[in-house]
Amino acid sequence: MIYQFFILTLNNLRYRQLRSWLTALGIVIGVAMILALLLLGSGLRAAVAGQLQQFGSDLIYVLPGEEGNPIMSAILGDALRDKDAAAVREVAGVETAMPIVERLSMMEFGGQQKTINLHAQPLEEMKIVFEGSQGFRLSEGRWPASEHSREIILGHSVAYKRFDEDARLGDEVIVHGRKFTVVGIMKLIGEETHDRSVFISLENFRSLTGVRDNIRSIVVKAEPGLSLDDLAEDIRYRLEQQVGLERFSVFTSGKAARLVGNIIGVLELALSAIASVALLVGGIGIMNTMYMSVMERTRDIGV
Incomplete structure (x- = not known):
C-alpha cells in the first residue's frame, strides 16, 4: 500500500x-x-x-556630533577643535590623544592622477597609537622623520593597486600639488578606506590645505590598567566644560562594538x-x- x-x-x-x-x-x-x-x-x-581589534582594546574614540548618530553628524560637517584635543590630553589616565583630520585629495604618481583619502595626525601620537595597534603597522619603511619633513606613508592599496605602477620606498609622489618622498608603506588592513589612504603629519596637512580646527575624530590611548568606561566618563565631563563645544560623542571599543x-x-x-x-x-x-x-x-x- x-x-x-x-x-x-x-x-x-x-x-x-x-x-x-x-x-x-x-x-x-x-x-x-x-x-x-x-x-x-x-x-x-x-x-x-x-x-576593532586592529585598533586595539585600550582606545577611546571622541567624535563630533550627537551621541545617537555621530557618524552622520561628522558627514554633515560637525568637527572638533585643537583645544578640544588639548583638553582631552589633560585628563588623568590619558597616555596620548591623537586628533585625526581627513579629506579627499589628488595624488600624482607614474604619470597618473588618482583620488585618495588624505589622512593626517600628529607624528608622535601616530607612532604611539599605530605601533600599539594590530592593524595599523608598517609593512616596510619607517615613519616620517619630523612634522615638517616632506615624507609620506602610503596605504597598501595606494602603493600596489591604485596606480598602474607599484610605488616603492624612495619614490616621489605629488599630493595636493606638493612633492613628497615615500618613506613607508602600511600593511594590508582589509578596510578599503584606510588601505586607499595616504598618511602625513598634521602640520604638513595644514600647510597644504590651510585648514585648521577641522578635526574629525580624536583617538585616545589609555594608560595601562585603567577602566576605559571610567576614563571615557572623565573625558566626557572634561569636554562638557569646553566653551563652544555642544555636540560630541565618546566611545570605548566595547561601546562601539x-x-x-x-x-x-x-x-x-x-x-x-x-x-x-x-x-x-x-x-x-x-x-x-x-x-x-x-x-x-x-x-x-x-x-
Whole structure:
C-alpha cells in the first residue's frame, strides 16, 4: 500500500511538473533566505570585531556630533577643535590623544592622477597609537622623520593597486600639488578606506590645505590598567566644560562594538521579515498544490 502511494505521488509530480517545481522553488528560496540571514549576521559581527581589534582594546574614540548618530553628524560637517584635543590630553589616565583630520585629495604618481583619502595626525601620537595597534603597522619603511619633513606613508592599496605602477620606498609622489618622498608603506588592513589612504603629519596637512580646527575624530590611548568606561566618563565631563563645544560623542571599543551590533541587529530583523515572507509564499504554494490535488482526485472519483 505504501509503495502504491509513493508511485501515485511520483506520477502526480510528473503530471504537474511546473506546479511541483514552483512549489519546490518557494521552499528553497525561503530556506536560502534564512541561511543567508544567519551567514550575513555572523559575518558582519566577525568583521566588526576584527576591525576593532586592529585598533586595539585600550582606545577611546571622541567624535563630533550627537551621541545617537555621530557618524552622520561628522558627514554633515560637525568637527572638533585643537583645544578640544588639548583638553582631552589633560585628563588623568590619558597616555596620548591623537586628533585625526581627513579629506579627499589628488595624488600624482607614474604619470597618473588618482583620488585618495588624505589622512593626517600628529607624528608622535601616530607612532604611539599605530605601533600599539594590530592593524595599523608598517609593512616596510619607517615613519616620517619630523612634522615638517616632506615624507609620506602610503596605504597598501595606494602603493600596489591604485596606480598602474607599484610605488616603492624612495619614490616621489605629488599630493595636493606638493612633492613628497615615500618613506613607508602600511600593511594590508582589509578596510578599503584606510588601505586607499595616504598618511602625513598634521602640520604638513595644514600647510597644504590651510585648514585648521577641522578635526574629525580624536583617538585616545589609555594608560595601562585603567577602566576605559571610567576614563571615557572623565573625558566626557572634561569636554562638557569646553566653551563652544555642544555636540560630541565618546566611545570605548566595547561601546562601539555594541552600537554596531545594534545596527546589525536591526538589519537581521529586516532580513528575518523578508525570509518570513519567502517562507509564507512557499507555504501558500504547498497548500495550493495540496488543495488542487485533492480537488482533482475528487473529480476523478466523482464525489
